[in-house]
Amino acid sequence: MENTKPFIKIGSRGSKLALWQAHYLQGLLNNNGINSAITIIKTQGDKIQHLGFDKLEGKGFFTKELEDALSAGEIDMAVHSMKDMPTDSRAGLCLTALSYRDDPADTLLVKKEKVDMTADFRLVKGAIVGSSSARRKSQMLCLRPDVNMKDIRGNVPTRVEKLRNGDYDAILLAQAGLNRLGLELDDLEVIRLHPREFVPAPAQAVLAYQCRVDNIRIRKLLKKIHNPDVAELTNVERKVLNMMDGGCHLPLGVYCRKDEMGFYHAEAYYSTNEDGNGKKVSLSLSTTNGMAQKIYNKLMAAEE
Secondary structure, rough: OOOOOEEEEEEEEOOOOHHHHHHHHHHHHHHHEEEEEEOOOOOOOHHHHOOOHHHHHOOOOHHHHHHHHHHHHOOOOEEEHHOOOOOOOOEEEEEEEEEEEEEOEEEEEEEHEEEEEOOHEEEEOOOOOOOOOOOHHHHHHHHOOOOEEEEEOOOOHHHHHHOOOOOOOOEEEEEEHHHHOOOOOOOOEEEEOOOOOOOOOOOEEEEEEEOOOOHHHHHHHHHEEEEEHHHHHHHEEEEHHHOOOOOOOOEEEEEEEEEEOOEEEEEEOOOOOOOOEEEEEEEOOOOOOOOHHHHHHHHHHHHH
């Protein structure tokens, strides 16, 4: 009997984490009666491994090639880490659905011999900390100005191995990636950094599903797996990012959450560079209407 299930061709990067994300999406689609296949596409960010993110030109260096393939009709949709997505959508493309949000926190992994239980972040004085995120570098230096920040590239397992091999005393990673990959980390000190104190990137720990605007069939199918509650919060975070005219290379963190009483709370961190002289602001409101503008205004006032 002929298979009459809808079929979707998914575009994904080829790292272990990206493929986890693509296979997770496949599972959701399958549960909704939709068949799919994954096409692996290399992006600029995958190809250029000797430079930190802040030294790569332009925005969308983990998304451009996926969007090229989508625009050309080579794939039906693309799955992205939402924090990598530029806030200005390419003409003809749209974000149609968002995933659940995993733990939004950043996590510090420390070699056991470099642990000082009396110090902030349990790091020895002058520790070498690996990260290629300007946001993470800036916040770490703001809180521990004695550490030495050093660029690190590669996928998550590669970075963890570089730490184990002694290239770094500690590294900063997204907790969501560690959760999704399920890595064995018993030989390392694992320190979750509370997102209200060490502010994550806008939309960190959320997956974004993108398709062509004119592909109504795919857009309708993807609406079945959309999380509107996640969208409400990440819209605030990404509006601030858009107001800053920034990409994922900007030293900006924004984290919005909703409490049990229905009130919205946000923290934001911004710096003009990586030197740790950033400013952190907080805001609580009963609605998300105008919240992004108020956060932006507070950040700008803090810079004056």
